[in-house]
Amino acid sequence: MPMAFLNGEPATADDLRALALGNYGHFTSMQVRGGAVQGLDLHLRRLRAATRELFGTELDTVDVQRQAHAALQRAGLSDASLRLTVFSRQFDYRDAGRDVATDLLVSLSPAATQAKPALRVKSYDFVRPLPHIKHVGTFQLFHYRRRALADGFDDALFVGPDGAMVEGSIWNLGLWDGERVVWPDGPALRGVCEQLLQAGLEASGVPQQVRRVALGEAGDFPAAFACNASGIQPVTAIDGVALDADTALMARLQVALDRQPWQPLA
Structure with a gap:
């Protein structure tokens, strides 16, 4: 392999x-x-x-x-x-x-492991070309991820020209305001894991909202998370803003994801 x-x-x-x-x-x-x-x-x-x-x-x-x-x-x-x-x-x-x-x-x-470390992310002004398509043009994604690592962070968070957070390098961002999950609206690839979580949270009765979220609002949220095909992980910092590694929230998200059925390839 x-x-x-x-x-x-x-x-x-x-x-x-x-x-x-x-x-x-x-x-x-x-x-x-x-x-x-x-x-x-x-x-x-x-x-x-x-x-x-x-x-x-x-x-x-x-x-x-x-x-x-x-x-x-x-x-x-x-x-x-x-x-x-x-x-x-x-x-x-x-x-x-x-x-x-x-x-x-x-x-x-090899299959991804379920345990995923927390992420500290650094923001960059960037929107992917044709963001609605998961295309093979990944140069900028890895370039900004490399820059984030060089700057002492774990990954890159992209911010649109209007100053709003849109997505991570290879993941979607979710924010927790203490009562609901807020999904940043903007030019981003809408991931499958994001869609599965949204369905699972709705079925669990957890309130959700999709809206524009300015980078300057990061400190208004006590917790955040990243999600993609390999799973969910907490985001514990956005630039200089520290966030909680909310284990109760992560468990709640995992339950919502686990509600979604597994469909056989055969």
């Missing part, structure tokens, strides 16, 4: 080179447990919409599930981190307007 399969067959160096050099495509990442995924329908909906927008073609999501399940079987795994990347070896930037058939790269790596 990691392992990669392209269109159902083990990926070659040439296959991976085509993706690396073209750098045009999109993906989704998920955790597999016992051959099942939480929010599988949301992941497939994301892939289908992005394929239509980037390539002008329809994605066969039944085949996507089949290939993902087959890759796990060939690797002898039931638990794993799974990434599905849609790109096209036929794509030519010199004729970028041409609709092309797509390829599917299934990548497997």
Whole structure:
């Protein structure tokens, strides 16, 4: 591990080179447990919409599930981190307007551990291009994350031109005001874990609000958290503002996430 399969067959160096050099495509990442995924329908909906927008073609999501399940079987795994990347070896930037058939790269790596450390994050003025698409253009995300580490923090938090918090480098931000979870509104990728948490919190009767949240409001919240495909973790600082590592809140969030069903890949 990691392992990669392209269109159902083990990926070659040439296959991976085509993706690396073209750098045009999109993906989704998920955790597999016992051959099942939480929010599988949301992941497939994301892939289908992005394929239509980037390539002008329809994605066969039944085949996507089949290939993902087959890759796990060939690797002898039931638990794993799974990434599905849609790109096209036929794509030519010199004729970028041409609709092309797509390829599917299934990548497997070890399953994420449930225990995740707290994050201290530093803010940067940045909004991802095409933020609604989980595209392979991740240069800026990792660049700002590297800058945050160099500045003594754990990760980067992005702030829009209006001064509002929008998202983290590879995660969504949730804020706790003592009574409700507040989700920052703005140009960001709406993650699957975020959507699962929202559904679970609603079912649990926990109040929620989606609104613009200025960076200057960070001190108004006693606690915050980050969420993505690998799970949930507390955010204990935003720039110079210290926040609580609220264990009761984290347990409540985990219960809400655990309410969401696991959907089999098969």
